[in-house]
Amino acid sequence: MGEGEGVESSNKPDIRLSSPFPWRGETLPPILDSETPEHLKRIRDLGIPYIFDIHTHFFPETIMKLIWRWFDNVNWAIGYRLSEAERVERLHHNGIQRFTTLNYAHKAEMASSLNDWTYANYKNWKGAIPFGTFYPEEGVLTYVKKAVEEYGFLGFKLHCEVSKLNLNSPELTDTFLYLQEKQIPILIHTGTAPLPGEFTGIQFFKPFLETYPKLEVIVAHMGADEISAYASLLDSYPNLALDTTMVFVDFLATGKVLDVDSAIPYLERYQNQIYFGSDFPNIPYNLNHPISRFLDLPISDLAKQKILYRNAENRFFK
Template identity: 35%
Template sequence: MALCGSSRGSSSGGDGVAVRRFLERVGVPGLVDVHTHFMPERVLRKVWAYFDSYDATGVVRWPITYRHEEERRVELLREFGVRAFTSMVYPHKAGMAEWLNGWAADFARRTPGCLHTATFFPEPGVDRYVREAVEAGARVFKSHVQVGGYDPGDPLLDPVWGLLAEAGVPVVMHCGSGPAPGEHTGPEPVARLLARHPRLPVVVAHMGMPEYAEFLTLAERYEEVRLDTTMAFTDFSERLMPFPKEETARLADLGGKVLLGSDFPNIPYAYVHQLESLERLGLGDAWLRGVLHGNGARLFGLNA
């Protein structure tokens, strides 16, 4: 038996209406989505091929809901009322990151609303090209510990973390062990990193799924640690890696540190389902408005 995401389908065309109605009802001017993927087409096709063959548990299917050309994907985010989003690129080996950064810088220049995104890999010269990206205006970085297969504590990255901490540029880090654990995933490598760089602005992707509680603790301990909601609380993730209900009160207390993330376009359900999943936590409209818009707007200095 195969599990899909939400039982709700997606026609793409009707999704914009559903999202805008949701935003109007909640009372937010738009969305700030810190976890969306735009990347060179040949790289994205390989990512989609991975999800097409995804069968980690033998019962999971991961259909790509928004399998469209780049122009249409950008249009959809605008239809959804997304006023700021990212182009989360990430390398799986040495020699890719600088090339990806060049592509992402060009994408941000030609795409209104896209926050200039960059990435890195532990390799000789990483401190140089990260500094160049920051000086060129990068607003956010992506670190994919799972796909990259590297330890955040790699000595080659130490000057990178120091630079990002000094510059105050956040890094969205996929460091939890979902959907499958890696050699360096989990809270312990990140805890060691933050002990050395306590001012590093880390956004823990996917709420740290499935090590939710441990990553909530890091957000409580360090002023600049935040969490993004990517795929968390949805029907799809609750079947596989449910958020522990006893931790919900901590979510409420950390409201200002929780940011909307979606993983668009690589999601197996309609975009509005992520928003509805946050609402059904029952933490109130003020909390929800902060997550959907206010917290991200403050982090990136966006006009209200």
């Protein structure tokens, strides 16, 4: 595939220049995929057969376009505004052979239909790991059980900011207890980036984790601008993990400069509890950027192997 093939291009000025979510430095990485991404040789040299991306999104087309419209309104350029088939092709092109089908509901009576849609389509996306979602509403445990026991979903995604979801809601108690018993992981956007929400932040997450201490939870974005607070829980909760989505990149998704360098030691110390994530396709840069930046980090080869591939492989295919 040639330079930029399949990636939407435009003659319009780069909207990233006026975004409230700025870039570190003055040079913006292009939204282009090279014919042979340079990171492919680097991961092979590390003994990594492929990358397992724990944080990729799939929505019905109508909903995905509405999400992209929201990003357009805040000048957040979408790097891969493509069809599902083309997006899967770009993942494979970048060495991402396994990836999740994350979506989430922003209102009641939506989550179950999203699960049905995911189940009807995910087998068309080679390498897709089926994730469902749920919402605090009547019947939630019933459709979550269906997703696990009939659809065979391997995880769930929640977005506390978009869904205005309080993890401590009593409506979700039985559902969390069920997933805890089944050892089904939940990837939760509980941090305050790119925008804070009514129920985001460590003050809501910590009591939730104390209530369900054996629940398998993956915190998206390493908790955003509260990385140290979330990382401080890893010793006490061995079933807790973090994902690296949009942390070690030059794009400032929180709208401010974070001290991400101080988070690098966590990658080494907790190398068994960290997963690589990209947030594809809703990223304002090419997939090579977060992968290469991660490979550049001063951590051991073993930690890179575990985070890019082995931890997720062991979790979902043990």
